[in-house]
Amino acid sequence: MNKLQQTINRIGQLPAAAAERAQARLDSLTKPPGSLGRLEEIARQLVAITGAERPSVRRKTIIVMAGDHGVTAEGVSAYPQAVTAQMVLNFLRGGAAINVLARHAGARLVVVDIGVNAEFPPATKPADTSGNVEFLRRKVAPGTRNFAREAAMTRDQAVAALTAGVEVAEAEIARGAELIATGDMGIGNTAASSAIVAAITGRPVAEVTGRGTGVNDAGLAKKIEVISSALELHGLTPDATRSTLDALDLLAKVGGLEIAGLAGVVLGAAAARRPVVLDGFISGAAALIAAGLAPGVTQFCFAAHRSVEAGHRVTLETLGLEPVLDLDLRLGEGTGAALVMHLIEAAAKFYNEMATFAEAGVTEKH
Amino acid sequence: MNKLQQTINRIGQLPAAAAERAQARLDSLTKPPGSLGRLEEIARQLVAITGAERPSVRRKTIIVMAGDHGVTAEGVSAYPQAVTAQMVLNFLRGGAAINVLARHAGARLVVVDIGVNAEFPPATKPADTSGNVEFLRRKVAPGTRNFAREAAMTRDQAVAALTAGVEVAEAEIARGAELIATGDMGIGNTAASSAIVAAITGRPVAEVTGRGTGVNDAGLAKKIEVISSALELHGLTPDATRSTLDALDLLAKVGGLEIAGLAGVVLGAAAARRPVVLDGFISGAAALIAAGLAPGVTQFCFAAHRSVEAGHRVTLETLGLEPVLDLDLRLGEGTGAALVMHLIEAAAKFYNEMATFAEAGVTEKH
Numbered sequence: 187m188n189k190l191q192q193t194i195n196r197i198g199q200l201p202a203a204a205a206e207r208a209q210a211r212l213d214s215l216t217k218p219p220g221s222l223g224r225l226e227e228i229a230r231q232l233v234a235i236t237g238a239e240r241p242s243v244r245r246k247t248i249i250v251m252a253g254d255h256g257v258t259a260e261g262v263s264a265y266p267q268a269v270t271a272q273m274v275l276n277f278l279r280g281g282a283a284i285n286v287l288a289r290h291a292g293a294r295l296v297v298v299d300i301g302v303n304a305e306f307p308p309a310t311k312p313a314d315t316s317g318n319v320e321f322l323r324r325k326v327a328p329g330t331r332n333f334a335r336e337a338a339m340t341r342d343q344a345v346a347a348l349t350a351g352v353e354v355a356e357a358e359i360a361r362g363a364e365l366i367a368t369g370d371m372g373i374g375n376t377a378a379s380s381a382i383v384a385a386i387t388g389r390p391v392a393e394v395t396g397r398g399t400g401v402n403d404a405g406l407a408k409k410i411e412v413i414s415s416a417l418e419l420h421g422l423t424p425d426a427t428r429s430t431l432d433a434l435d436l437l438a439k440v441g442g443l444e445i446a447g448l449a450g451v452v453l454g455a456a457a458a459r460r461p462v463v464l465d466g467f468i469s470g471a472a473a474l475i476a477a478g479l480a481p482g483v484t485q486f487c488f489a490a491h492r493s494v495e496a497g498h499r500v501t502l503e504t505l506g507l508e509p510v511l512d513l514d515l516r517l518g519e520g521t522g523a524a525l526v527m528h529l530i531e532a533a534a535k536f537y538n539e540m541a542t543f544a545e546a547g548v549t550e551k552h
Numbered sequence: 553m554n555k556l557q558q559t560i561n562r563i564g565q566l567p568a569a570a571a572e573r574a575q576a577r578l579d580s581l582t583k584p585p586g587s588l589g590r591l592e593e594i595a596r597q598l599v600a601i602t603g604a605e606r607p608s609v610r611r612k613t614i615i616v617m618a619g620d621h622g623v624t625a626e627g628v629s630a631y632p633q634a635v636t637a638q639m640v641l642n643f644l645r646g647g648a649a650i651n652v653l654a655r656h657a658g659a660r661l662v663v664v665d666i667g668v669n670a671e672f673p674p675a676t677k678p679a680d681t682s683g684n685v686e687f688l689r690r691k692v693a694p695g696t697r698n699f700a701r702e703a704a705m706t707r708d709q710a711v712a713a714l715t716a717g718v719e720v721a722e723a724e725i726a727r728g729a730e731l732i733a734t735g736d737m738g739i740g741n742t743a744a745s746s747a748i749v750a751a752i753t754g755r756p757v758a759e760v761t762g763r764g765t766g767v768n769d770a771g772l773a774k775k776i777e778v779i780s781s782a783l784e785l786h787g788l789t790p791d792a793t794r795s796t797l798d799a800l801d802l803l804a805k806v807g808g809l810e811i812a813g814l815a816g817v818v819l820g821a822a823a824a825r826r827p828v829v830l831d832g833f834i835s836g837a838a839a840l841i842a843a844g845l846a847p848g849v850t851q852f853c854f855a856a857h858r859s860v861e862a863g864h865r866v867t868l869e870t871l872g873l874e875p876v877l878d879l880d881l882r883l884g885e886g887t888g889a890a891l892v893m894h895l896i897e898a899a900a901k902f903y904n905e906m907a908t909f910a911e912a913g914v915t916e917k918h
Contacts, residue, residue, distance in 0.1 A: 216647060218766045221881070283583050531656065
């Protein structure tokens with residue numbers, strides 16, 4: 187707990203003065219005040235997060251955590267568990283959506299085996315040897331246990347996975363990362379995320395459970411039943427009147443190793459004052475866990491998009507984050523976050539590079 | 553009219569077979585079917601527009617048309633008319649928002665004086681001599697006349713400006729442009745655009761008129777009154793029951809030279825089967841004119857974003873286009889379109905570069 191607690195203790199409040207300073211510069215640039223809308227808000231937040239006069243988010247890393255879920259034994263997913271490991275190999279060969287979008291974003295891609303139920307031989311390495319793709323072996327366990335029957339992890343495993351996430355973020359930041367994005371891979375992880383979201387928000391399971399990678403109506407009904415029973419088993423039945431909840435306990439009981447790892451990434455980035463782009467539903471559930479451990483952490487976060495997955499809307503509302511995109515995405519892997527990195531970089535660049543009215547000799551508003 | 557009519561005649565229908573072929577490939581890629589949402593729609597449209605097996609939109613050009621408006625004499629804008637020319641010089645020095653965002657998008661920026669009320673000395677050239685910024689002199693007139701009192705242009709001037717737009721698009725395509733974006737600069741041009749939108753959609757002027765660069769309440773009331781009276785003067789009072797309207801006549805009476813130029817760009821790109829990204833409200837008004845001249849043209853268009861400006865929503869509905877972004881932008885210059893070029897390129901890239909299930913050895917859905 188030591189490393190994790192130290193990280194949590196380092197997460198501070200954003201200085202109000204920085205946002206005010208940023209506003210003054212925004213209003214001096216050659217455009218009608220406020221006319222770049224959300225991009226101006228993002229610029230203000232970047233200045234506040236980084237504390238820099240001219241924030242740079244040029245050096246970007248997408249961290250994809252991969253883990254398996256024992257609850258797949260209940261038949262809650264449209265794809266078999268083996269797909270998690272197959273997709274990790276696809277990431278390393280460069281053929282997945284996140285590979286294409288990471289290249290397009292100019293971002294490094296770090297793929298972390300934090301809990302895949304397969305042994306990757308020592309020769310398993312990224313095909314891309316330029317350093318743009320990295321494979322990290324941080325396996326805490328070969329998947330979680332079936333949370334429909336027992337706790338998904340021990341508390342120690344949850345702490346180990348959170349700490350691994352913190353350390354991966356720290357290593358990327360030490361390497362120069364200025365903007366971090368989260369991504370996930372794990373067959374069954376929408377079930378774990380829905381369980382987390384229902385328990386934290388108090389909303390009915392049926393309201394926050396979706397089709398994931400594409401279960402049919404019968405599969406969806408089954409998934410809702412499995413999650414509802416599991417929450418009851420663990421004493422976590424959604425209750426809108428519950429005022430506090432032990433986020434670590436919740437994570438251990440119904441979470442996932444990759445969800446824990448991503449929560450750790452969010453905490454590690456925030457402690458180092460680096461902005462974090464949250465991908466979709468799984469990353470949102472991870473952020474809820476991170477915010478349960480350190481409430482101030484959401485100030486360092488951007489929500490990339492509003493996923494089609496049921497439950498993501500209430501997740502974002504609970505986090506207090508407004509998504510940047512709304513493109514009916516539901517792939518995960520960090521794909522939405524990768525797309526949004528370009529827009530966040532655009533915000534930093536216009537803020538840093540535009541001429542002021544005085545510099546350009548442009549007449550100001552009447 | 554010859555060149556313009558030839559261009560209009562060349563605009564065809566998108567082949568249904570291309571979209572079906574694209575769908576088959578989309579469903580073979582290593583992701584749950586449909587999970588990239590709007591990005592999949594964009595990929596299908598790119599295949600249909602270009603007719604290419606693997607559409608490329610790497611070579612990008614943003615065309616910014618600049619023109620002045622006689623109607624500014626009525627006090628309908630928050631900035632003086634001189635700002636149009638000042639901003640053109642800002643574009644050429646590289647200090648405006650569109651400069652930053654064009655560089656960020658990796659796009660060429662072509663700034664066209666199609667009707668600025670100022671003479672730019674022969675020495676007026678872009679500071680960026682790399683060829684990434686170009687200045688074109690295609691002045692049809694030094695601004696429009698005051699449409700509150702007389703027609704903004706003659707029909708011949710409108711045709712000349714439309715034709716100039718077609719020719720600028722053609723020149724960029726000949727140079728290799730695979731994706732074209734539209735942008736505008738012209739103090740007073742939201743008034744002209746609102747007049748066009750009201751006349752075409754039949755909606756009340758007050759409903760489609762906004763604050764532009766930022767007029768106050770009194771300024772907004774004045775602007776609505778000026779536009780309403782002008783539409784009455786020209787026999788164009790909004791009428792939801794009117795079935796047809798001569799788009800060229802409307803453009804000449806209450807439009808703008810840059811609006812005509814942008815309509816020409818849209819027509820020229822569509823005739824050459826190049827996708828066009830429409831920026832905000834002014835570009836939307838230009839697209840309404842283009843669609844009035846050639847109804848099939850919207851199939852070649854992407855709407856970049858939903859502007860804050862009142863009237864843009866109904867403009868997009870009338871065009872049948874769903875915007876990609878909704879970020880409270882209202883700057884113009886092509887800034888929203890520049891941001892979206894990255895997302896459209898992302899769609900082409902994932903479609904072209906992802907591995908299929910067969911190639912990656914990933915198990916398909918149950």
